[in-house]
Amino acid sequence: MTDPLNVCLxxxxxxxxPGSPRSVGWTRPKRxxxxxxxxxxxxxxxxxxxxxxxxxxTYGRLNSAANNAVFxxxxxxxxxxxxxxxxxxxxxxxPWRKDxxxxxxxxxxxxxxxxxxxxxxxxxxxxGSCYGTTGPWEISPRTGKPYGLDFPVVTVxxxxxxxxxxxxxxxxxxxxxxxxxSLGGQQAxxxxxxxxxxIRSAVIMAASARIGAxxxxxxxxxxxxxxxxxxxxxxxxxxxxxPRCGLQLARMLGHITYLSQNSMEGKFGRxxxxxxxxxxxxxxxxxxxxxxxxxxxxxxxxxxxxxxxYLTRAMxxxxxxxxxxxxxxxxxxxxxxxxxxxxxxxxxxxxxEDTREVGRAVLANNQPVSYLNIPSDYGHDxxxxxxxxxxxxxxSFLRKV
Amino acid sequence: MTDPLNVCLxxxxxxxxPGSPRSVGWTRPKRxxxxxxxxxxxxxxxxxxxxxxxxxxTYGRLNSAANNAVFxxxxxxxxxxxxxxxxxxxxxxxPWRKDxxxxxxxxxxxxxxxxxxxxxxxxxxxxGSCYGTTGPWEISPRTGKPYGLDFPVVTVxxxxxxxxxxxxxxxxxxxxxxxxxSLGGQQAxxxxxxxxxxIRSAVIMAASARIGAxxxxxxxxxxxxxxxxxxxxxxxxxxxxxPRCGLQLARMLGHITYLSQNSMEGKFGRxxxxxxxxxxxxxxxxxxxxxxxxxxxxxxxxxxxxxxxYLTRAMxxxxxxxxxxxxxxxxxxxxxxxxxxxxxxxxxxxxxEDTREVGRAVLANNQPVSYLNIPSDYGHDxxxxxxxxxxxxxxSFLRKV
Numbered sequence: 001m002t003d004p005l006n007v008c009l010x011x012x013x014x015x016x017x018p019g020s021p022r023s024v025g026w027t028r029p030k031r032x033x034x035x036x037x038x039x040x041x042x043x044x045x046x047x048x049x050x051x052x053x054x055x056x057x058t059y060g061r062l063n064s065a066a067n068n069a070v071f072x073x074x075x076x077x078x079x080x081x082x083x084x085x086x087x088x089x090x091x092x093x094x095p096w097r098k099d100x101x102x103x104x105x106x107x108x109x110x111x112x113x114x115x116x117x118x119x120x121x122x123x124x125x126x127x128g129s130c131y132g133t134t135g136p137w138e139i140s141p142r143t144g145k146p147y148g149l150d151f152p153v154v155t156v157x158x159x160x161x162x163x164x165x166x167x168x169x170x171x172x173x174x175x176x177x178x179x180x181x182s183l184g185g186q187q188a189x190x191x192x193x194x195x196x197x198x199i200r201s202a203v204i205m206a207a208s209a210r211i212g213a214x215x216x217x218x219x220x221x222x223x224x225x226x227x228x229x230x231x232x233x234x235x236x237x238x239x240x241x242x243p244r245c246g247l248q249l250a251r252m253l254g255h256i257t258y259l260s261q262n263s264m265e266g267k268f269g270r271x272x273x274x275x276x277x278x279x280x281x282x283x284x285x286x287x288x289x290x291x292x293x294x295x296x297x298x299x300x301x302x303x304x305x306x307x308x309x310y311l312t313r314a315m316x317x318x319x320x321x322x323x324x325x326x327x328x329x330x331x332x333x334x335x336x337x338x339x340x341x342x343x344x345x346x347x348x349x350x351x352x353e354d355t356r357e358v359g360r361a362v363l364a365n366n367q368p369v370s371y372l373n374i375p376s377d378y379g380h381d382x383x384x385x386x387x388x389x390x391x392x393x394x395x396s397f398l399r400k401v
Numbered sequence: 402m403t404d405p406l407n408v409c410l411x412x413x414x415x416x417x418x419p420g421s422p423r424s425v426g427w428t429r430p431k432r433x434x435x436x437x438x439x440x441x442x443x444x445x446x447x448x449x450x451x452x453x454x455x456x457x458x459t460y461g462r463l464n465s466a467a468n469n470a471v472f473x474x475x476x477x478x479x480x481x482x483x484x485x486x487x488x489x490x491x492x493x494x495x496p497w498r499k500d501x502x503x504x505x506x507x508x509x510x511x512x513x514x515x516x517x518x519x520x521x522x523x524x525x526x527x528x529g530s531c532y533g534t535t536g537p538w539e540i541s542p543r544t545g546k547p548y549g550l551d552f553p554v555v556t557v558x559x560x561x562x563x564x565x566x567x568x569x570x571x572x573x574x575x576x577x578x579x580x581x582x583s584l585g586g587q588q589a590x591x592x593x594x595x596x597x598x599x600i601r602s603a604v605i606m607a608a609s610a611r612i613g614a615x616x617x618x619x620x621x622x623x624x625x626x627x628x629x630x631x632x633x634x635x636x637x638x639x640x641x642x643x644p645r646c647g648l649q650l651a652r653m654l655g656h657i658t659y660l661s662q663n664s665m666e667g668k669f670g671r672x673x674x675x676x677x678x679x680x681x682x683x684x685x686x687x688x689x690x691x692x693x694x695x696x697x698x699x700x701x702x703x704x705x706x707x708x709x710x711y712l713t714r715a716m717x718x719x720x721x722x723x724x725x726x727x728x729x730x731x732x733x734x735x736x737x738x739x740x741x742x743x744x745x746x747x748x749x750x751x752x753x754e755d756t757r758e759v760g761r762a763v764l765a766n767n768q769p770v771s772y773l774n775i776p777s778d779y780g781h782d783x784x785x786x787x788x789x790x791x792x793x794x795x796x797s798f799l800r801k802v
Contacts, residue, residue: 045681153681213665213689217657220690221650223683228646230631245629249622253654256618261749264614270720278718280446280554282624282710286717288614289621309683316687317679319671348662 015101017085022109023101024059024084024116029132031055034165041127041162044155044317051141054166055132056080056124059108060116062172069172070114070398071163071199072104072123073180073187076254076311077303079131082123083108083116092132096302106387113387113394119176127162128154128311130304137238137304147306148235154310156183156318160190167198176401179203179394181383182350183311186318189358193323196336201401203394205342206383208354209320209328209361215349218257219312222250226305235306247305248296255295260346260379264288320358328357329364340397341371342390344382370397416502418486423510424502425460425485425517430533432456435566442528442563445556445718452542455567456533457481457525460509461517463573470573471515471799472564472600473505473524474581474588477655477712478704480532483524484509484517493533497703507788514788514795520577528563529555529712531705538639538705548707549636555711557584557719561591568599577802580604580795582784583751584712587719590759594724597737602802604795606743607784609755610721610729610762616750619658620713623651627706636707648706649697656696661747661780665689721759729758730765741798742772743791745783771798 016023035041035052042048057080062069072082082102089097102108102123110117125133128151136151143150167175178188178199185207192202211219229246231237256264268288272278279285284293324330339362343355352373359371374389376382383390417424436442436453443449458481463470473483483503490498503509503524511518526534529552537552544551568576579589579600586608593603612620630647632638657665669689673679680686685694725731740763744756753774760772775790777783784791 044679149683153683210671212662213669213671213687214657214660214662216669216671216687217653217665217689217693220684220687220693221653221657224650224653224694225626225629227684228626228650229629249625249629249650252618252622252625256615256622259615261613261615261752264618268614268617270611270614270617278445280718282550282554282714283621283628286614286617286621288618292618292621293625313683317681351662 016105016109022111023105024109026087027057027059027081027084027102028087029055029057029080031132032166032169034162034169041158041165043152043158045153047152049134049152052127052134052162053132054124054127054134054162056122056166057082057102058170059083059121060119062120062170066172067174067176068118069120069122069170069175070177070179071167071175072108072114072121073178073184074103074123074126075180075182075184076315077299078103078184079129080123080125080133081131083121094302096298104384107391107394113391114179114398115395119398122166122170124163124166126159126311128307128314130307135304136235136306136310145236146238148238149306151306151310153313155314156186156190157194159187159314160194164195164198173198175199177201177203177398180207181205182207182380183315185350185383186315186320189320190318192335192337192339193320193331196334199337201338201340201397203340203342203397204355204358205390206344206347206350206355206380208350209358210318211315211350212354216316218253219316222253223309223312225249225253226309229305232305237305243305244300247303247308248293248300250308251299251303252292252296255292257349258380260348260377262346263377263379266377328361332358332361332367333365335362335365335367338397338401339367339369340393341369342383342393343371343373344376344378344380344386345373346377347380347382349380417506417510423512424506425510427488428458428460428482428485428503429488430456430458430481432533433567433570435563435570442559442566444553444559446554448553450535450553453528453535453563454533455525455528455535455563457523457567458483458503459571460484460522461520463521463571467573468575468577469519470521470523470571470576472568472576472579473509473515473522474579474585475504475524475527476581476583476585477716478700479504479585480530481524481526481534482532484522495532495703497699505785508792508795514792515580515799516796520799523567523571525564525567527560527712529708529715531708536705537636537707537711547637547639549639550707552707552711554714556715557587557591558595560588560715561595565596565599574599576600578602578604578799581608582606583608583781584716586751586784587716587721590721591719593736593738593740594721594732595735597735600738602739602741602798604741604743604798605756605759606791607745607748607751607756607781609751610759611719612716612751613755617717619654620717623654624710624713626650626654627710630706633706638706644706645701648704648709649694649701651709652700652704653693653697656693658750659781661749661778663747664778664780667778729762733759733762733768734766736763736766736768739798739802740768740770741794742770743784743794744772744774745777745779745781745787746774747778748781748783750781
C-alpha cells in the first residue's frame, strides 16, 4: 500500500491531535518476548525460531469479560502504531512519527469505526518486519550477526500463529474481531480459517484468497531490484550503507500498483515538473516521475530491504485454499467467525472479483458473510482512503457481532 | 512489447522457412547515410545531428509508378528486420536472428497481410536504437567516444522526420501506407499528422495519442533500474560490462505490462517452478518469476541500455495533441490519410478507450477512419499475436486505399 503515513496528506484532512476527543492520544509501543528456548515458534518452513519479541500497541480498555478486543492487522509497510501519536518517536529513530498519527488513525479512536471507548484495540508488528518485532535486522543468536538472509522464510500463517501467542499473553480467549486491509486482510482471513475458535468476526478489506501471477510478478521485480543493489551484500548491509536505491525502486513500482490508472491520471496526467514545455531530458521531467521518486526515497529511508524481501514473499505464498488442498470452499468450511468483506472498485492489485470469490466460498458453507464492493477511484489504497465509506459499515458490523 | 522474437514460440506455430512460398526468404540489411555536415538532421530538442546512418530492409518490388510502398514502423525493442531470414546474422553479432525470422514475419510476405507480391515493404531501425541506425552506442564525432548520454533526446517526430528522408532516398513521393503497433502505431499517427501529403493511409495498432500517467510511471521505474546499475557508469559502459542487470529489471517490468492479467494467470497462475510444495525460498519459486527472469536476461543480452532510456523517453514525450495545442481533434485536422485503427480488448498499456479517442478526433474532422476493438486475451502483445484476426482487416483495408 501507499505509505500510510502520507494518507492524511493525500486527503488534505487535518489530523486528530492528541488532545482531541477523537484521538487515542499519546501512545507508547510495548514489547514482549513470545518465544524463547523453551518455547520456540514453529514455522511453516519447518524451522523454529527463538527468541521472538513482538512490538505492539493497545488502545482503550479490555473489559472484565475480556470480550471487547479487536486485533488490527497491518499490511506490507505498516507497523504496530496504528493510532494516536507516538510519545517515544525519538527512541528508535522514527522521526516520521513526529508529525503524523498512526497509519489508520482515521479508523481508530473514540467514536471512530473501531471505537476505543467501546473496544480494546491491539495492533502488533509482523514477524520479519523492522519496527520492533523480530526480523532479519536482529542479531541471530547462532551467528552473533544480524540474521540477514539467514532469517527463515515466514508466512502469513506464521504471523497469525505468533499473534495468537500475543492474544494468549493479553488474556483474551476470543477476539471480538480481527481486521485489516491488503496483506492485513489476508491475515484476517488466515485467522478465520486457522483459529476459528479464537475470533468472533473478521473484517477483510482489499484482500483475496491469494494473489495471482501478475501480483507475483510485480513482487518478483521489486525483490530483484533489491538483490541487484550493490549495497545489498547478501543481506549483510547493516553496518554499512543499506541498499536504499534497490528498495526505493521496489517501492516506486509497488506504488504504481496501489493507485488506479484513473487516480494517477487525475492526479498527474502528463503534467511537466517545471513549466509547460518539454525540457528534453531523460529524467525528472514529468510530475509523476518526481512523485514516485519522492515516495520511493522516503520509504527507502524508513524501511528495511530484507524485511521487504520477507514480507512480499509471505504475501506471495499466502493461499487461503491450501488448507482445503486447493479448494477454497473446503478451506472456508473451517470458518466460524462472521465475515465482512470489502473490496474497492478500482483496486487492480486485489481486484473485487477476487474478494467476491472468498465471499462465495464462505456462502458455499452456509456461513454468514457480508460483502460490499465500494465504488472508489483510489485503487488498492482505497482501504486507507475511503474511511468515510468504510466507517459506518465497520461500525454497524461490529455492533452486531 | 514482448520480445517479438519469442512470438512464434508463444503461438507454437511453425515459421515460414526461407524456401517457403509465403516467406520473403533471405534478407540483407542495408545502410544509408541520411544526414551529414551539409545536411544535418534537425531535432525537436533544438539540436541537430550528423552523421546519421539508417539501417533498413526492403521486401518486394517498388513498381514503376512508385505507388505501392508500405513503411512498417517498429516498436521499442524491434529492428529493421521485420520479415524473412537474415542472411548476415553473424556480421553484427546478432545470433538470435539465426533461428528466427523477422519480428512480424507472420504479417509480411507473399500472400500475407502486407503482401510482398503486391507491395514494396520497407522497415527501418529507429534513431537512438541499437540495430544499425545511429544511436548512443555510436562514436560521437565531437568527442571520439561513444555518445552515451551525450546523445540528444529524440522524439517520435524526429524518427518520422528521419524516415521521411529515407522515403525521399528511395524515390517514393507518396507511401501507400505506414503501419505499426505500439510505439510503431504512434509513429504512424505522427506520420499522418506531420506528413499528410506523403502517405495515403496509416494502419495503427495498439496505440494511442499519448501514454498516460501510469505508462509514464512504468517507464520511469524501468529507466531508474538502468541508471541505478553500478555498471551504468554515466552511460559510458561500452568498453566494460554493460548494465545488464538494470536493463533486465526494466524489461521484466515492461514485460508485465505487455501481458494481460488474464493471460498471465492462464499461462502461469501460481504454479511452482519445481514440484507442488512450496520451497520456502526468496526467489525462483514460482514459474512466473523464472519466466520473467529469462525474458529479462535474454533482452539484456541483445539490447543496449542507453537505447532503452532514449526510446522509452521518446514514448513518454509523444503527444499527438501537441500540434493542436493540446486539442487532439485540431491536431487530427491535418490528417489526409485513410486510417485503420485497431485496439485489443485486454491491452492495458494502450487501452482500447485511448485508441478510440484517436478515432473520435479524426471523425470530428469528417475524415475517413475505421476502428475495431479486437477481442483478445493477449494484452498489449496482441498486435503481434492476433495475426489471424488482423490479417484480413489489414488486407482489405490496403486493397481499398
